[in-house]
Amino acid sequence: MTLPRRLAALLLGTDTSLRRMLQYWAATYVLYVACTLILLTQVHHGFSATTTAQTLIRWGWGTAAGFYFVIRLSPRIGLKPDQLAVLQALFSLVCTMFLYAVSGPLRGATLVMTLVTIAFCMFAARPRQTMLLSLVALAGMGVTMWWLALHDPARFPPAQEAMSFGYLAAALLSTAVLSGEMHKLRSRLKRQRRELTEALDTIRVLATVDELTSLVNRRRMHEVLEAEERRQPSSRNGQALSCIALIDIDFFKQVNDQYGHAAGDSVLRSFSSAARACLRGDDVLARWGGEEFLLLLPDASLDDARGVLERMAEQVHTMPVPGVEGRRISFSAGLATRNAGEPFADAIHRADKALYRAKESGRDRIVQA
Numbered sequence: 001m002t003l004p005r006r007l008a009a010l011l012l013g014t015d016t017s018l019r020r021m022l023q024y025w026a027a028t029y030v031l032y033v034a035c036t037l038i039l040l041t042q043v044h045h046g047f048s049a050t051t052t053a054q055t056l057i058r059w060g061w062g063t064a065a066g067f068y069f070v071i072r073l074s075p076r077i078g079l080k081p082d083q084l085a086v087l088q089a090l091f092s093l094v095c096t097m098f099l100y101a102v103s104g105p106l107r108g109a110t111l112v113m114t115l116v117t118i119a120f121c122m123f124a125a126r127p128r129q130t131m132l133l134s135l136v137a138l139a140g141m142g143v144t145m146w147w148l149a150l151h152d153p154a155r156f157p158p159a160q161e162a163m164s165f166g167y168l169a170a171a172l173l174s175t176a177v178l179s180g181e182m183h184k185l186r187s188r189l190k191r192q193r194r195e196l197t198e199a200l201d202t203i204r205v206l207a208t209v210d211e212l213t214s215l216v217n218r219r220r221m222h223e224v225l226e227a228e229e230r231r232q233p234s235s236r237n238g239q240a241l242s243c244i245a246l247i248d249i250d251f252f253k254q255v256n257d258q259y260g261h262a263a264g265d266s267v268l269r270s271f272s273s274a275a276r277a278c279l280r281g282d283d284v285l286a287r288w289g290g291e292e293f294l295l296l297l298p299d300a301s302l303d304d305a306r307g308v309l310e311r312m313a314e315q316v317h318t319m320p321v322p323g324v325e326g327r328r329i330s331f332s333a334g335l336a337t338r339n340a341g342e343p344f345a346d347a348i349h350r351a352d353k354a355l356y357r358a359k360e361s362g363r364d365r366i367v368q369a
C-alpha cells in the first residue's frame, strides 16, 4: 500500500459507507472555513463584533472537528448514518442562528446557510427527519428573529424581520420537500441497482449451471472447451494435450421406468457428486444432455484419465441413491485424447464412438478411442 493510501485508510478507515460520511463531513468543514473567512471580513469592516465572532468561530470549528471523531466511532457507539446527519444538521442550524444574530446588515445573506444544511440532508437523513429539521430550523430562526426585534428594534426592525422570516419559511419548506424527494430517488436507485446485480448473478448461474445436478451445463462447457483450445493451440512435441471422456449412465431408462422419474433424477444428482469427488481442481465435468456427461481432463495422459474414470466407477457402484436402494448403478465411458491443434469436436466424436463400443460390448466399462 502506498503512503497516501495508508494515510487515507488511517484517516478515513476502510469501510466505504464510513468513508462517504467522512467525505460529506469534509465538504461541510470546507463550508465552515469559507464562512469563517467571510465572518472575519465582516469583523474587519465593522459589521460584527470581534468577541462574539471569535466565540462563534472557536465553538464552530471545535464542534465540527469533534464530529470527525463521532463519525469515526459511530459504528462502535451504534450511531446510524441518518442519526449522524440529523446531529450535524442541528449543530449547523444553531451555528447559522448565531451567525444571523452577529452579522448585522449582512444577516439576510446568512439565511442561505439554513437551506444548504437542509439540502445536505438528502444524502443521509430520511424525508421525515428532513421535514422535522426544517421545522426546527424555522422555529429556531423565528425565535432568534423575534428576540432580536424585541431587544434591539432599531437594528432589527420587526416588520423587516417578519418579512425575512416569511421568505425563509417558503424557501425552507420547499427545500425540505425537494431534499426528501431527492432522498427517495437515491434510495430507489440504490435498491434498483441491488436488484439488478442480484438478477444478473441469477442469470449468470442459470446460463452456465445445470439446475438438476449443479454441474456446468452444455453451453458453458462449449466456452470451457474453446478457452482450452486457445490455451493450447499448438503441439508440444506431438504429445496429447488433454483428455476428454463421454460418460453415459447404464440402463437409465430402466431406473426411470422401475423407480420413477424422481428416482432417476436422484441417480443423476448422486452420480454428479460422486464423480465430482474424484476430480482435480482443473478438471471439468459437464452435463452434456439427459444422462450423458462430458469430462475434460486438461494436461492429463490417457493413463491418468483412465485412472480417474476407474476411481469414479468404483465410487458410483457403491454410492447411496435415495429411492433406488439395492440397485447397482454403473456407467460406460468413451475416452479420447485431444491431439495437438485438433478441435475438441473431433476428439468428442471419437469419444462418442468409443462410448458406443462400450455400450455394445456389455456396458459398465471404459473404452479408449
Ligand SMILES: Nc1nc2c(ncn2[C@@H]2O[C@H](COP(=O)(O)OP(=O)(O)OP(=O)(O)O)[C@@H](O)[C@H]2O)c(=O)[nH]1
Binding pocket: 212, 248, 249, 250, 251, 252, 253, 254, 256, 260, 261, 262, 263, 264, 265, 268, 289, 290, 291, 359, 363
Ligand atoms: N429422470 C430423468 N430422466 C431423464 C432425464 N433426461 C433424460 N432422461 C431419461 O433418460 C433415459 C435415457 O434412456 P436411453 O437413452 O434409452 O438410455 P439407457 O436406458 O440408459 O440405456 P443405455 O444408455 O443403452 O444403457 C430416457 O428414458 C430419458 O427420458 C432427466 O433429467 N431425468
